[in-house]
Amino acid sequence: MLHTLALYSVIIMVFLPDYIQAQGPEIRNDSYGISQVKDSDSLQVSKNAGTTKKNSFSSDPVKSSTYKSEQLFQRIFGVKNLKALEKDLNEYGNSHLPPFMRRIFLEIVEKSFIYPIVFLIITLILVLLFNIISVIIILRYTNHQKNRRERYINIYRTRYEEILSGYLFHDIDWNTASILIKKKNKLLNRSVLISVLSNFQENLRGDFDNQIQEIFINLGLQTNAIKLIKSPFYYKKVSGIRQLTLLHPKGAYHFIKPYLNHSNDMVRAEAQASYIVLHPEDPFCFLKALTRSFNQWTQLTVFNLYRSYQLKVPSFVQYLNSENINVRNFSLVMITYFQQVENSPVILKMLESPQETTRFHCIRAINDLLLYEGRELIKCRYPFETRKNQIEIIKALRNIGNQDDFDFLENIFLTGFVTARTEACRSLYFISAEGHQRLIRMNQDADLKLEQYLAHITDSRN
Amino acid sequence: MEIFRTIFETSFFYYAICILGAYVVLAIISAQTLKRNINRSKITHYDAIISSPFSPLITVIAPAYNESMTIVENIKALLALYYPSFEIIVVNDGSKDDSLEKTIKAFDLEKVTYMIDYRIPCKEIVAIYKSRDKAYNNITVIDKLNGGKADALNAGINLAKGDYFISIDVDSIIDPYALQILIKPFLEETDRKVIATGGVVRIANSCKIEGGRLVEINVPDKFLPRCQVVEYNRAFLMGRLAWSRMDGLLLISGALGIFDKEIAIACGGYYTKTVGEDMELVVRMRKYMAEKKIKYKVDYVSDPLCWTEAPTSLKVLGSQRNRWTRGTIDTLFLHWNIFLNPKYGFMGMISHPFWVLFEWLAPIIEVIGVLYFLTIAIMGEPNWPYFFLLVTFAYFFAITFSTYAILFDHLAYHRYKKKRMIIKLILTAWVEPLLYHPCVVYWSLRGNYDYFIRKKKSWGKMTRVGFTKAS
Numbered sequence: 001m002l003h004t005l006a007l008y009s010v011i012i013m014v015f016l017p018d019y020i021q022a023q024g025p026e027i028r029n030d031s032y033g034i035s036q037v038k039d040s041d042s043l044q045v046s047k048n049a050g051t052t053k054k055n056s057f058s059s060d061p062v063k064s065s066t067y068k069s070e071q072l073f074q075r076i077f078g079v080k081n082l083k084a085l086e087k088d089l090n091e092y093g094n095s096h097l098p099p100f101m102r103r104i105f106l107e108i109v110e111k112s113f114i115y116p117i118v119f120l121i122i123t124l125i126l127v128l129l130f131n132i133i134s135v136i137i138i139l140r141y142t143n144h145q146k147n148r149r150e151r152y153i154n155i156y157r158t159r160y161e162e163i164l165s166g167y168l169f170h171d172i173d174w175n176t177a178s179i180l181i182k183k184k185n186k187l188l189n190r191s192v193l194i195s196v197l198s199n200f201q202e203n204l205r206g207d208f209d210n211q212i213q214e215i216f217i218n219l220g221l222q223t224n225a226i227k228l229i230k231s232p233f234y235y236k237k238v239s240g241i242r243q244l245t246l247l248h249p250k251g252a253y254h255f256i257k258p259y260l261n262h263s264n265d266m267v268r269a270e271a272q273a274s275y276i277v278l279h280p281e282d283p284f285c286f287l288k289a290l291t292r293s294f295n296q297w298t299q300l301t302v303f304n305l306y307r308s309y310q311l312k313v314p315s316f317v318q319y320l321n322s323e324n325i326n327v328r329n330f331s332l333v334m335i336t337y338f339q340q341v342e343n344s345p346v347i348l349k350m351l352e353s354p355q356e357t358t359r360f361h362c363i364r365a366i367n368d369l370l371l372y373e374g375r376e377l378i379k380c381r382y383p384f385e386t387r388k389n390q391i392e393i394i395k396a397l398r399n400i401g402n403q404d405d406f407d408f409l410e411n412i413f414l415t416g417f418v419t420a421r422t423e424a425c426r427s428l429y430f431i432s433a434e435g436h437q438r439l440i441r442m443n444q445d446a447d448l449k450l451e452q453y454l455a456h457i458t459d460s461r462n
Numbered sequence: 463m464e465i466f467r468t469i470f471e472t473s474f475f476y477y478a479i480c481i482l483g484a485y486v487v488l489a490i491i492s493a494q495t496l497k498r499n500i501n502r503s504k505i506t507h508y509d510a511i512i513s514s515p516f517s518p519l520i521t522v523i524a525p526a527y528n529e530s531m532t533i534v535e536n537i538k539a540l541l542a543l544y545y546p547s548f549e550i551i552v553v554n555d556g557s558k559d560d561s562l563e564k565t566i567k568a569f570d571l572e573k574v575t576y577m578i579d580y581r582i583p584c585k586e587i588v589a590i591y592k593s594r595d596k597a598y599n600n601i602t603v604i605d606k607l608n609g610g611k612a613d614a615l616n617a618g619i620n621l622a623k624g625d626y627f628i629s630i631d632v633d634s635i636i637d638p639y640a641l642q643i644l645i646k647p648f649l650e651e652t653d654r655k656v657i658a659t660g661g662v663v664r665i666a667n668s669c670k671i672e673g674g675r676l677v678e679i680n681v682p683d684k685f686l687p688r689c690q691v692v693e694y695n696r697a698f699l700m701g702r703l704a705w706s707r708m709d710g711l712l713l714i715s716g717a718l719g720i721f722d723k724e725i726a727i728a729c730g731g732y733y734t735k736t737v738g739e740d741m742e743l744v745v746r747m748r749k750y751m752a753e754k755k756i757k758y759k760v761d762y763v764s765d766p767l768c769w770t771e772a773p774t775s776l777k778v779l780g781s782q783r784n785r786w787t788r789g790t791i792d793t794l795f796l797h798w799n800i801f802l803n804p805k806y807g808f809m810g811m812i813s814h815p816f817w818v819l820f821e822w823l824a825p826i827i828e829v830i831g832v833l834y835f836l837t838i839a840i841m842g843e844p845n846w847p848y849f850f851l852l853v854t855f856a857y858f859f860a861i862t863f864s865t866y867a868i869l870f871d872h873l874a875y876h877r878y879k880k881k882r883m884i885i886k887l888i889l890t891a892w893v894e895p896l897l898y899h900p901c902v903v904y905w906s907l908r909g910n911y912d913y914f915i916r917k918k919k920s921w922g923k924m925t926r927v928g929f930t931k932a933s
Binding site: 117118121122124125128129131132135136138139140142143144146147233234235238239242265266270293294295296297299300301303304305326333337388417418419421422452453455456459461462 | 504507511513514515516517578646648652724848851852855865869879
């Protein structure tokens with residue numbers, strides 16, 4: 001729908017010359033708001049350019065349109081400029097071109113100034129045609145190249161995997177392996193080698209780590225990775241950081257720090273992930289100096305790395321004072337995940353945060369860490385909280401609540417929105433048997449569809 | 463008369479210049495965005511989200527109406543999505559066939575009592591089903607009275623537990639990696655709230671499908687779907703990408719889109735009285751955020767994540783395009799106060815006017831132009847040499863645009879690997895402006911006629927042939 005509309009729409013352009021013709025020379029000077037160009041000037045140019053006289057235009061639509069379009073060009077570019085351009089082109093043709101080309105060139109120049117719009121459209125068509133042909137050639141070429149490249153990579157990947165696994169499992173020695181690794185100086189082959197080694201490093205553990213890193217160094221692949229890091233392109237930087245961290249951690253150590261606060265989010269995220277791996281003694285230390293955002297995607301990435309490398313768990317309370325809200329929220333989630341109960345006073349204090357997400361994580365922490373001292377605080381906050389946080393408060397009471405909370409929950413069950421009522425019913429039901437009795441008593445006073453609520457909350461699938 | 467003619471012709475002239483200019487600009491921005499997206503996707507690893515306990519819960523809502531033939535297979539395909547935390551809500555929108563019975567049987571479902579929080583109004587929910595089998599623990603089936611796709615989606619949103627929901631067509635094939643790719647923009651952004659993300663939809667005709675998964679990609683054998691391949695390439699890779707880059711995207715295809723649930727609910731969910739509910743929701747969500755003065759973003763993923771069956775008959779295709787036109791008009795008029803309203807930023811000043819001028823009015827202006835030209839031609843006034851020159855120019859412009867769309871797709875994804883596939887597409891691009899485009903214009907006009915004169919609000923029939931099964 002989008003482009004082909006142009007097909008018919010542009011047809012309308014055909015009326016342009018008629019339109020100009022329709023206005024006539026008398027009104028033309030005003031119609032564009034440009035009155036500097038006089039008719040006599042334009043006629044003069046027409047004569048110079050070898051066109052027919054003004055009187056003959058009305059009988060021939062092409063010529064009349066030509067005259068009008070010529071005038072349009074004069075208005076756009078200025079008579080003097082056009083004259084000068086024509087003169088320059090003629091001079092160039094006369095002085096620089098060989099005789100056999102001169103005549104053709106001068107004719108083209110002359111025709112261009114007689115029929116400027118026709119010339120322009122033909123030029124545009126030729127440009128488009130050239131574009132189409134170029135794209136088709138590119139398509140043909142790149143398709144061939146891509147297929148060839150894919151086949152090439154597959155062949156060499158299999159070959160390298162066989163040789164390197166042979167070396168890693170002591171079937172062959174390094175000298176033999178080194179001879180068997182063909183075309184190792186070719187850029188594409190080096191990237192295949194790096195990819196194969198990365199796969200090995202991710203899938204093999206123990207002594208293989210050092211062996212794989214040795215291969216990486218022996219083949220001099222670290223120079224490629226360093227080149228990538230120094231590249232101005234962010235995606236190359238990321239690849240370089242990743243390769244170096246995985247296959248040459250010692251070399252990566254010095255490169256990572258400058259990128260921890262890099263302006264590009266992907267470079268920054270990769271550097272932060274690398275930092276975790278390279279600083280096992282205090283993996284989250286970089287959070288203290290973080291001046292830029294620490295988005296959820298990066299948080300997931302660093303947590304995943306942290307878990308897979310089974311690193312030492314730091315006390316996340318030290319990051320709760322960070323000015324960076326992303327860092328604070330991440331720390332709260334980590335405190336909850338690692339059950340760092342000793343941090344309860346700080347967590348309770350953060351309930352006052354103006355950020356909804358921070359308060360949400362606090363309530364969840366109170367629930368998961370069973371911080372009973374936060375019970376009254378979250379109840380007080382309930383009327384001022386968002387819907388999502390209100391539900392989280394009711395859920396928390398199910399775990400940390402007691403009989404003192406029954407009135408509060410009853411009130412929600414009677415007056416709250418359906419989800420809040422359901423959760424209040426669940427909390428009442430599961431806090432103690434007395435809660436269940438309270439529900440039954442309430443239902444006797446008024447028909448609250450308690451059976452349905454109970455059926456809902458006791459079905460673990462809901 | 464002369465003055466009228468002058469104004470008329472001048473307007474057409476400038477309109478044509480604007481539309482050509484706009485498409486060139488969109489193509490350039492799309493190319494840059496595509497390059498950027500490809501570079502980013504090369505270095506993105508999804509292992510973290512796949513194995514993380516903190517991956518946000520996503521609700522996949524699949525409305526189904528008379529999908530008896532494919533529903534079981536399609537739900538099974540959804541179950542195979544690679545994402546650690548998602549639930550599937552299948553909404554049986556009052557099907558007249560045995561869609562529900564087949565689903566109950568296939569997944570061992572039973573009726574459960576569920577306290578529904580009707581945060582968005584929808585037609586009565588008759589029953590809710592859950593599976594006895596723990597393997598299907600994340601499937602919920604809603605049986606409700608028929609109310610249309612928008613109403614079914616609203617019912618699904620009411621039951622959704624996730625912070626994000628994905629609306630899909632149950633008859634489309636979703637890429638197994640779609641959820642992890644679509645959720646990424648929501649997790650990456652810290653300065654602005656991402657309210658929705660769309661993905662590229664591709665044509666699956668003649669492709670081979672096995673167990674609800676695409677196993678072999680082919681160019682459609684039939685001409686009509688092939689034209690749609692070229693058309694979709696243009697629309698997704700040379701249009702929407704650019705709009706998303708400029709933060710002016712108004713449409714996320716109903717076949718695949720992920721939304722922030724709370725924002726969607728705050729806006730009132732899908733509007734049930736329109737046939738263009740997908741576009742309408744995006745516009746309303748954007749409008750809501752602009753009015754609340756919250757920084758937001760509607761993102762777009764350039765990876766092809768959804769494969770759909772394109773109509774193969776003129777009748778069905780016509781009905782689909784008629785509906786799209788009515789949906790567009792409906793949305794544009796429902797939110798007319800956005801038009802050239804600086805309060806709504808880029809959407810108000812550029813996106814909405816663009817849709818009005820170059821999406822809704824384009825076919826109308828085009829037909830008026832053609833009729834006007836025919837009148838002039840009969841009267842013997844046109845400048846024929848110019849006419850042929852300009853027609854040639856317009857034709858080559860159209861082909862250039864389509865060829866670039868094919869090139870973009872090829873460079874970015876290299877889906878069509880065989881030479882003959884690319885040749886087929888290029889040949890289609892040469893023929894499409896002459897044969898396919900006039901039909902599209904006609905259907906758009908019919909859409910306008912049905913909307914303004916017949917006041918038609920129904921979807922129309924959409925019959926499908928079914929995908930090719932892999933042997």
